[in-house]
Amino acid sequence: MKEEDVNRCQIQEWYPKFKPVSIRTVIHELPESFVEYLVDDSGPFLLPLSISGEDALPNRIHNPIDEEDYQVSEGPGDESEQPPLPPSFPELELNIKESINTLGGAVFPKLNWSAPKDSAWISTSGTLRCTSFSEIALLLRSSDSLVHDLCHAYDSCIDKTLSRPPSFFLALRKWYSSFLPEMEFRCFVRGQQLAGISQREVTTFYPTLLEKKNDLELLIKEFFTENVRQKFESENYTFDVYVTKDGRAKILDFNPWGAFTLPLLFTWEELEQNLKEVENLVDFRIVESQCGIRPGLKTAVPQDYLDTGPGSGWDQFLRKADRELQQQKMAPGNGA
Known part of the structure; x- marks a missing residue:
């Protein structure tokens, strides 16, 4: 990426242009x-x-x-x-x-x-x-x-x-007290093409997203085409969007492609490969079961305060959680 790509993602740069469709x-x-x-x-x-x-x-x-x-x-x-x-x-x-x-x-x-x-x-x-x-x-x-x-x-x-x-x-x-974390999504744009959409909060399974997935994908794709694609100058970038209860999309943030930006339910290699294999196909990923949750320590304290060394309480907890996850994946009806 170039410095200009990073600069465009500063909120004081993009917000004036996208104010009507942001918070x-x-x-x-x-x-x-x-x-x-x-x-x-x-x-x-x-x-x-x-x-x-x-x-x-x-x-x-x-x-x-x-x-x-x-x-x-x-x-x-x-x-x-x-x-x-x-x-x-x-x-x-x-x-x-x-x-x-x-x-x-x-x-x-x-x-x-x-x-x-x-x-x-x-x-x-x-x-x-x-x-x-x-x-x-x-x-x-x-x-x-x-x-x-x-x-x-x-x-x-x-x-x-x-x-x-x-x-x-x-x-x-x-600050919106009614904000629902499951309705925030990260969108990945490569060569000004929408390459993927990921659930933003990946440490929780939200059953409601399974029911709304198709409608959400259509809404976000239309929002990108009508409100983002021709207005944001970079070729490659990501943007975070929130979908309100009444079905409106609101831009929360822009970030550069790669580097310090998290790909969430993707890898950067997957996103680039998606564009090469099937043009104009958007891969929309959500956590579709408890087995799909990405690990995260939601402890509300800094990582430095946690003892995760061998034999510690957290080490034993994580090992047990990993064993249970493997057992769930091997159980009849899961992926067979």
């Missing part, structure tokens, strides 16, 4: 001081000082004794080292607060390319739902996946000249 979003350009705050890991973990007095973790217990850990005595007559002061971004906070109100009081955040999905575990709700600047800052500052956006977005480009984009943006997207 409500307000985009803010981030000051460089806030970007530096996100990438700085040289000191203690500090949340910005809120001018509104908002707290991302309101139920935490404040223990003054813990603050003594930050004071280092250097001997008689020397003053103790003072803990660093938390940063403050008053203008950004006020702008974000206004946008949250505009979007109905709750949003989920996203940088140029990525959302901090890996840090949802730390929020009070266990999701990306945010109602304040402090909650947004907590998710962004806690996320490891956003390091990609901040430092490695162009690493897979054959014409790489940039180490990071000139500016970073924060997209605040309206």
Whole structure:
């Protein structure tokens, strides 16, 4: 891929063009001081000082004794080292607060390319739902996946000249409590041809998708032809789409072909082979049984917190799950 392909997938680039067929979003350009705050890991973990007095973790217990850990005595007559002061971004906070109100009081955040999905575990709700600047800052500052956006977005480009984009943006997207994960799909476009469609959430079997598969395929194919194909300039890319209860498709995201984009129920080789073998045939894949579920640790805690070494509880659990899966596949009536 080229840098221009990666750049087109930034939300501040594609959203204005696809706003009528996407979800409500307000985009803010981030000051460089806030970007530096996100990438700085040289000191203690500090949340910005809120001018509104908002707290991302309101139920935490404040223990003054813990603050003594930050004071280092250097001997008689020397003053103790003072803990660093938390940063403050008053203008950004006020702008974000206004946008949250505009979007109905709750949003989920996203940088140029990525959302901090890996840090949802730390929020009070266990999701990306945010109602304040402090909650947004907590998710962004806690996320490891956003390091990609901040430092490695162009690493897979054959014409790489940039180490990071000139500016970073924060997209605040309206939070919909009625969002159904089974109705989100990833679409793969190769040579401006729709090559495949995959269920986005592949760790769960949704029986309702079996009933709706043909209708969903037709709807998504028509949506691509009418709303995406002639408007998105790249030859190869993916886009995520959500199908509403009333049968409308909404674009959620664009991503480059290959590299850091997950192929989900496909492999990249399969997608390229599909186009070579049968032109204009779209392969639509969903999880069609419990046996088809792709493994995933849905624990709501970081991978680093899990002991998955030999003999650990998770190791035994995964081995048992693998044995049961193999037994199900070998049982009469499965694939025979």
